[in-house]
Amino acid sequence: MNKPVKNSVRLxxxxxxxxxxxxxxxxxxxxxxxxxxxxxQQTSAGIYAWLPTGLRVLNKIADIVRxxxxxxxxxxxxxxxxxxxxxxxxxxRYDDYGKEMLRITDRGDRDMLYGPTNEEMITDIFKSHxxxxxxxxxxxxxxxxxxxxxxxxxxxxxxxxxxxxxxxxSFDLNKEDAQYAYxxxxxxxxxxxxxxxxxAIPMKADTGPIGGDMSHEFIVxxxxxxxxxxxxxxxxxxxxxxxxxEYNDREGLSNFYKEMSGIYAATDEIHKPEDAEGVDLKTAxxxxxxxxxYFGTKYSEPLGATVQDNExxxxxxxxxxxxxxxxxxxxxxxxxxxxxxxxxxxxxxxxFDIGLINLKISDDSCNEVCEKIFxxxxxxxxxxxxxxxxxxxxxxxxxxxxxxxxxxxxIGPKGVKNGMAELKNRKTGEKSELPIxxxxxxxx
Amino acid sequence: MNKPVKNSVRLxxxxxxxxxxxxxxxxxxxxxxxxxxxxxQQTSAGIYAWLPTGLRVLNKIADIVRxxxxxxxxxxxxxxxxxxxxxxxxxxRYDDYGKEMLRITDRGDRDMLYGPTNEEMITDIFKSHxxxxxxxxxxxxxxxxxxxxxxxxxxxxxxxxxxxxxxxxSFDLNKEDAQYAYxxxxxxxxxxxxxxxxxAIPMKADTGPIGGDMSHEFIVxxxxxxxxxxxxxxxxxxxxxxxxxEYNDREGLSNFYKEMSGIYAATDEIHKPEDAEGVDLKTAxxxxxxxxxYFGTKYSEPLGATVQDNExxxxxxxxxxxxxxxxxxxxxxxxxxxxxxxxxxxxxxxxFDIGLINLKISDDSCNEVCEKIFxxxxxxxxxxxxxxxxxxxxxxxxxxxxxxxxxxxxIGPKGVKNGMAELKNRKTGEKSELPIxxxxxxxx
Numbered sequence: 001m002n003k004p005v006k007n008s009v010r011l012x013x014x015x016x017x018x019x020x021x022x023x024x025x026x027x028x029x030x031x032x033x034x035x036x037x038x039x040x041q042q043t044s045a046g047i048y049a050w051l052p053t054g055l056r057v058l059n060k061i062a063d064i065v066r067x068x069x070x071x072x073x074x075x076x077x078x079x080x081x082x083x084x085x086x087x088x089x090x091x092x093r094y095d096d097y098g099k100e101m102l103r104i105t106d107r108g109d110r111d112m113l114y115g116p117t118n119e120e121m122i123t124d125i126f127k128s129h130x131x132x133x134x135x136x137x138x139x140x141x142x143x144x145x146x147x148x149x150x151x152x153x154x155x156x157x158x159x160x161x162x163x164x165x166x167x168x169x170s171f172d173l174n175k176e177d178a179q180y181a182y183x184x185x186x187x188x189x190x191x192x193x194x195x196x197x198x199x200a201i202p203m204k205a206d207t208g209p210i211g212g213d214m215s216h217e218f219i220v221x222x223x224x225x226x227x228x229x230x231x232x233x234x235x236x237x238x239x240x241x242x243x244x245x246e247y248n249d250r251e252g253l254s255n256f257y258k259e260m261s262g263i264y265a266a267t268d269e270i271h272k273p274e275d276a277e278g279v280d281l282k283t284a285x286x287x288x289x290x291x292x293x294y295f296g297t298k299y300s301e302p303l304g305a306t307v308q309d310n311e312x313x314x315x316x317x318x319x320x321x322x323x324x325x326x327x328x329x330x331x332x333x334x335x336x337x338x339x340x341x342x343x344x345x346x347x348x349x350x351x352f353d354i355g356l357i358n359l360k361i362s363d364d365s366c367n368e369v370c371e372k373i374f375x376x377x378x379x380x381x382x383x384x385x386x387x388x389x390x391x392x393x394x395x396x397x398x399x400x401x402x403x404x405x406x407x408x409x410x411i412g413p414k415g416v417k418n419g420m421a422e423l424k425n426r427k428t429g430e431k432s433e434l435p436i437x438x439x440x441x442x443x444x
Numbered sequence: 445m446n447k448p449v450k451n452s453v454r455l456x457x458x459x460x461x462x463x464x465x466x467x468x469x470x471x472x473x474x475x476x477x478x479x480x481x482x483x484x485q486q487t488s489a490g491i492y493a494w495l496p497t498g499l500r501v502l503n504k505i506a507d508i509v510r511x512x513x514x515x516x517x518x519x520x521x522x523x524x525x526x527x528x529x530x531x532x533x534x535x536x537r538y539d540d541y542g543k544e545m546l547r548i549t550d551r552g553d554r555d556m557l558y559g560p561t562n563e564e565m566i567t568d569i570f571k572s573h574x575x576x577x578x579x580x581x582x583x584x585x586x587x588x589x590x591x592x593x594x595x596x597x598x599x600x601x602x603x604x605x606x607x608x609x610x611x612x613x614s615f616d617l618n619k620e621d622a623q624y625a626y627x628x629x630x631x632x633x634x635x636x637x638x639x640x641x642x643x644a645i646p647m648k649a650d651t652g653p654i655g656g657d658m659s660h661e662f663i664v665x666x667x668x669x670x671x672x673x674x675x676x677x678x679x680x681x682x683x684x685x686x687x688x689x690e691y692n693d694r695e696g697l698s699n700f701y702k703e704m705s706g707i708y709a710a711t712d713e714i715h716k717p718e719d720a721e722g723v724d725l726k727t728a729x730x731x732x733x734x735x736x737x738y739f740g741t742k743y744s745e746p747l748g749a750t751v752q753d754n755e756x757x758x759x760x761x762x763x764x765x766x767x768x769x770x771x772x773x774x775x776x777x778x779x780x781x782x783x784x785x786x787x788x789x790x791x792x793x794x795x796f797d798i799g800l801i802n803l804k805i806s807d808d809s810c811n812e813v814c815e816k817i818f819x820x821x822x823x824x825x826x827x828x829x830x831x832x833x834x835x836x837x838x839x840x841x842x843x844x845x846x847x848x849x850x851x852x853x854x855i856g857p858k859g860v861k862n863g864m865a866e867l868k869n870r871k872t873g874e875k876s877e878l879p880i881x882x883x884x885x886x887x888x
Binding site for chain 2: 134390
């Protein structure tokens with residue numbers, strides 16, 4: 001009965017502590033639900049541990065980001081969290097960052113820091129191995145924890161101090177090639193957010209401390225979002241994944257970029273009604289989940305990152321960087337997809353595919369049916385969360401709605417007698433009865 | 445031609461910088477080969493970035509550890525790297541750790557630290573959610589970066605400052621249950637090391653700063669190991685994975701533990717010839733890659749981690765912790781498996797399954813054959829590293845031996861004319877000719 005099952009778990013020996021009441025310290029819905037569903041726990045101000053269900057979602061988001069970045073031709077590396085201050089002094093950013101940078105002195109009295117981003121380090125790594133234009137273009141990314149010593153961390157993992165970010169870095173010989181790299185990431189981002197099940201819109205943005213002269217923020221729309229945004233209603237009708245467009249189609253990518261950046265979208269900081277004249281405008285709220293930059297030689301020049309071109313000249317590299325807030329997205333997706341009873345996960349990032357509720361664990365026939373369904377769904381490659389706890393029906397239903405898996409299967413003594421199970425779609429709330437024998441086929 | 449391929453890569457647009465000469469700073473073979481094969485790069489003393497091939501190996505090791513820990517009933521969490529000093533003061537370890545602990549003051553003047561281990565934090569997390577014996581036993585683990593501010597970091601990632609560790613923590617009601625938890629991990633470790641393709645032997649060990657009264661180190665045997673070990677030759681004849689033994693077989697696990705701990709094995713610090721009288725002894729060298737501890741109430745008592753038993757008494761939890769040096773294992777495996785030409789990866793952790801060498805990229809027929817093999821092997825689920833660079837045959841052969849993939853397929857103009865490819869087994873050095881048409885079938 002307890003044979004190890006790869007992706008599915010039994011709640012009776014899992015670690016998913018759930019709570020009925022809203023915690024006082026949580027101001028926003030994603031923070032409330034993540035605490036109540038036992039996804040995270042604060043360990044210091046703005047620093048969180050990820051409990052098993054939270055980690056499952058975090059990993060699924062990271063894997064979607066990874067797959068789409070790989071598909072665009074980027075290669076994954078992993079840079080350390082602790083950096084030397086030296087390169088930051090060379091780039092001139094050591095002082096710019098102020099108190100948000102966590103500064104550390106090691107036992108050898110060297111100035112170190114917990115990286116808030118990695119432009120300097122990746123430039124230094126790249127230049128130590130690459131010397132010729134033949135080795136271009138390249139795009140290297142990593143998914144690593146960052147630290148930003150916020151003066152007032154809040155909103156749970158949405159504005160935490162230790163956070164998980166994907167940051168990619170492109171290296172090219174000239175501005176035109178760098179723009180092509182930018183266009184690749186631009187498309188990759190649309191595909192990532194589509195796969196994550198959220199609507200994200202790119203908006204022209206200030207470049208802030210990263211610098212550069214071309215930049216877009218990607219904003220996920222959510223009623224509870226932190227800022228107001230203004231977007232042409234075309235965004236809600238357009239397919240934004242450019243199906244069939246290949247990353248080696250340079251012209252196609254350029255056209256896609258032009259088309260998309262021609263559709264009006266602006267945050268309230270930048271929005272001017274006169275710019276949006278004649279546009280069928282929707283006002284909404286949004287959360288920033290990604291930010292991409294082209295900044296040319298801003299880092300390669302002070303750090304001396306050059307390659308030889310085909311005529312033997314030393315050329316300073318053109319670079320861009322491309323961030324996605326992986327841990328922030330966990331909260332962002334919840335903000336965009338929930339109801340009064342809890343989270344409603346898009347299928348691609350749900351911690352499990354199916355919740356299986358056993359209404360009476362003292363009833364052998366219920367247990368037998370549940371075990372069979374559990375094992376067969378798992379064997380069919382589905383991830384099942386089986387609620388086999390010694391708890392009442394009310395708590396089981398509430399917890400299952402709270403954790404927000406796409407499908408719920410309920411097995412009770414009456415149903416078992418009649419050979420019937422209940423199936424519920426978490427998003428629509430629709431319930432239906434179906435023969436126990438067809439549950440596995442229906443959900444596989 | 446450049447359609448995205450999931451797990452396989454073309455060297456012409458990859459990032460795997462290789463070097464012919466041994467770097468001066470590298471004293472041991474794993475450090476030398478990791479630098480020469482472009483797996484890692486030092487970014488500060490004892491701190492490394494993982495380049496794409498290095499990261500692939502690191503992830504494969506982590507995934508094997510993860511699968512076996514899950515199979516034993518442990519659940520994965522993820523604790524942050526930065527911890528508050530408060531809990532360490534409560535446990536009494538804040539001062540014990542000395543200068544190896546990286547201490548940090550944040551902008552709010554709070555004492556923080558970069559976690560070297562997580563006994564305090566996990567105990568605190570566990571106690572805030574678990575109050576009843578019914579919620580026991582549990583085992584929670586994470587795979588997270590740690591920091592140990594070594595006075596003299598060396599040997600590359602074998603003794604680095606920032607390193608990746610798997611640490612699991614068990615929670616039980618009493619000593620007997622805690623021993624069962626220990627036995628589960630004991631078996632899980634044997635299975636992990638067997639899957640990683642290395643021979644590891646558990647040796648009774650001092651408990652050091654973790655404390656406790658039962659502890660084993662797991663030592664991987666390698667001629668270049670850091671310490672001398674003495675082991676009964678039975679270790680090299682015994683199946684150490686107890687095939688078929690289930691984790692819920694409490695008695696079976698206890699017997700397995702007794703049997704294994706009855707076979708002599710000791711590091712030179714502990715070895716006494718009189719203890720090994722009559723034992724057919726092998727002297728070897730070894731590298732510590734895992735360490736498991738039972739330490740009872742050492743942390744639960746000062747941190748007040750208790751549960752109610754079935755009679756309503758508050759019982760202090762019995763705990764153990766179980767570490768594996770994930771990043772260290774990358775070096776440990778290389779130390780155990782290499783020759784004068786480079787690394788010899790066990791199949792389970794090799795960055796790719798197959799290296800495909802195109803001897804003449806200016807020859808259309810070579811390219812066509814290589815593309816076909818590349819795409820078909822990839823479609824068959826194999827990970828292929830395709831050397832399609834504009835380089836000479838010598839460099840291609842040397843690099844492929846250096847990076848150490850289990851199989852090499854070589855395609856050249858002469859062979860293509862005759863319809864033949866060359867297949868080389870990296871470990872045995874054996875080469876054979878085979879029809880081009882049968883390469884994919886042979887390797888799938």
